[in-house]
Amino acid sequence: MTTKADRPLNIAIAAGGTAGHVNPALALAEELRERGHHVCFFGQTRRLEGRLVPEAGFDFFPVEVTGFNRTRPWTLVTALVHVAHEQRRLVKAFRADSSLRPDVVVGFGAYVELPLVRAAHQLGIPVALHEQNSVPGLANKTSAKGAALIAIAQPSVREVFLAAGARDEVVRFTGNPVRRSVLVGDRTHGRAAEGVGEDETLLLVFGGSLGARHLNERMAGLKKQLLDLPGLRVVHSTGAADFEATKAALALDDAEAARWDVRPYIDGMGDMLAAADLVLSRAGASTIAEIAALAAPSVLVPYPLATADHQTTNARYLVDAGAAVMFADKDIDDDAFSTELVSLLEDPARRAAMRTAARGLGQDRAAEALADAVEGLVSQD
Incomplete structure (x- = not known):
């Protein structure tokens, strides 16, 4: 090293x-x-x-x-x-x-x-x-x-x-350092753990450790439209507080549950981000860093009550780079949101371009850049 x-x-x-x-x-x-x-x-x-x-x-x-x-x-x-x-x-x-x-x-x-x-x-x-x-x-x-x-x-x-x-x-x-346990995320391992084939499209949804009720409610409302997409698989982390309510709202039968994995939280986020073809999430600083580090195409819905609306500014970092699209929380009930989400799920070429843009940010090297800068304070001393 x-x-x-x-x-x-x-x-x-x-x-x-x-x-x-x-x-x-x-x-x-x-x-x-x-x-x-x-x-x-x-x-x-x-x-x-x-x-x-x-x-x-x-x-x-x-x-x-x-x-x-x-x-x-x-x-x-x-x-x-x-x-x-x-x-x-x-x-x-x-x-x-x-x-x-x-x-x-x-x-x-x-x-x-x-x-x-x-x-x-x-x-x-x-x-x-x-x-x-x-x-x-x-x-x-x-x-x-x-x-x-x-x-x-x-x-x-x-x-x-x-x-x-x-x-x-x-x-x-320098970017925001991401832990190695996330950086070593492996697409093959993550998809195998979920039983997702390479010919299937994986949508990963999460809203943070406490969940995101509006996102969860909107996903429940989009269940039929999303499951009508051939080969779509969904991993949906609701947050512990909203798990039971979201599970009840989704009311998945056995066939639907085989394609829509709803859970309170996600272990092994690195593997899941690497496995995902598209991510739908809030826009906290760590979330943005991890999405960028794993180069995952994303649809971002900033938490509307964040201090000084900082999640919107966080999201713009990826949006301006061409690695994500963003919707205000108040707009996700509109048809434009579901249309864009479905369009991305059906367009692998567009997702590939977003992935390339994310890689260009170099977020996976943020810890190295920060360590170099910290060491430099002593070498210059």
Whole structure:
């Protein structure tokens, strides 16, 4: 594995709260570990990172912080007190134990990054930030001014960070890292697991870990039209919360159920994305990254209540590249949506062109690009 560093590095990563923060951080960590570096995560034991990070085999240093709720401004005081306390604790720990002191600190946007980032600034340790979303969060915007690197997954985010005080030369597009367990997705294996033949067309539908009720309802309404398409197979992940209601609405008989696999969630997303001929999904940052990394043609329906409508901006990244089409949530009940969905399912040449466009984005190399940039902070130091 090539590396820009002339020695093994000690790299500290802060990521937490949601899979959208934690999984890209783990993807970077996997790449850095493969290059011979030591990676330690800083996060909260009671949040998702407290489970996923140890499962992935990385050291975990607990940090205790509280979030700031904009609807309750007084929570800012408590949040800042916790950040300051943890910052002092980390500075003390790094000074006392040289093996713990990082060469580089990387924050992935959750507020748990603030004590680590501020401790690094205090000790003169270079700081890198990664922003997965098209609308940066408060933690990354707050940390932008002193960062040596701001890696972005959406080109449109550059101007936001410049307005927050970042230097132009430190903002770099790297894409959003995807974990190797997804990147190694295999089309043959995925289709064999579902019993899908190469002469059949596989539509993969999912709406995120909690599902997407409107998408699920619309799919139920399109059941007859879709199953009238010869050779169509559907894998439909409803989300756990909406599984029973969607299953009842679909009311699949045995013959239909043989072609329409409805389930609460999907294990082995890499294989399923590789196996799919077309994906219908929401447009979260991780979803966009994984779809692009596996070069899956897609129909995207951004979640309409996402902060600052950031899923629409996320989706435009693929749409503008020619790798996807997009419909607003309010429009999926219209005939234009079903017409476009059916048209894509019946047009392998158009899907092939979308797949080629997705490959051109290089999203499957995002972890490598980010690791190169992080290593570069030390080689330039």
